[in-house]
Amino acid sequence: MIRYNLKCARAHEFETWFRSSAAYDEQRRAGQVGCAVCGSTEVEKAVMAPALKGERPEPGLTTPASPAEAVLSEMRRKVEASSDYVGGEFAAEARRIHGGEGDKRAIWGEASLADARALKDDGIPVAPIPWMRRTDG
Numbered sequence: 392m393i394r395y396n397l398k399c400a401r402a403h404e405f406e407t408w409f410r411s412s413a414a415y416d417e418q419r420r421a422g423q424v425g426c427a428v429c430g431s432t433e434v435e436k437a438v439m440a441p442a443l444k445g446e447r448p449e450p451g452l453t454t455p456a457s458p459a460e461a462v463l464s465e466m467r468r469k470v471e472a473s474s475d476y477v478g479g480e481f482a483a484e485a486r487r488i489h490g491g492e493g494d495k496r497a498i499w500g501e502a503s504l505a506d507a508r509a510l511k512d513d514g515i516p517v518a519p520i521p522w523m524r525r526t527d528g
Contacts, residue, residue, distance in 0.1 A: 398432035399426035405459060422464040422504055427459050432519075440450075467522055474499050482506040489515045 395415060396406045409415040415432045418424050422519040469527045474497035477484045481500030489492035499520060502510070 396437040396439045397424070397426075397434050398437040399429060399431040399435075401426070401429055401431060403428035403431075404437055405457070415508045417458075425519060427521055429462060430521050463521060467520075470499055470520065472491060473497060476500055485510055485515050485517065486513075 392408050392410060393412055393415070394406055394408050396404065403426050407424075407427070409418070415424070424434045425432050426434060442496060445483045477498045477500040479501050481498065481502045483501075484493060484498055484500070488498070490493055502517070507517050507519070
């Protein structure tokens with residue numbers, strides 16, 4: 392695991408963990424790294440100083456490292472408890488619901504930037520959420 396300090400185009404700074412530096416690069420190219428404050432995917436690595444052993448205890452991976460992470464964690468809990476995860480079918484399902492062909496309900500999942508823009512252009516309300524689907528069940 393590797394921790395990066397990140398900064399978005401709006402100068403919000405935050406930190407997050409990645410499996411590896413290659414995983415960060417891959418997720419960033421795919422638009423999957425978003426600002427913890429505003430959701431912008433225009434994110435770059437911020438200046439970092441190496442941590443010396445024992446300088447600062449590492450937070451547990453499930454422990455929020457900042458107030459912003461705590462808010463995001465609570466938001467995630469509420470979204471997951473009150474909506475259906477539809478995975479990569481998000482755009483298609485949003486269109487079905489908007490067109491009256493599917494059960495009207497709150498959903499969340501993954502969509503490409505182009506699909507999300509097309510939904511918005513067609514008057515279908517969507518909003519990015521700043522996290523990836525958990526793979527730990």
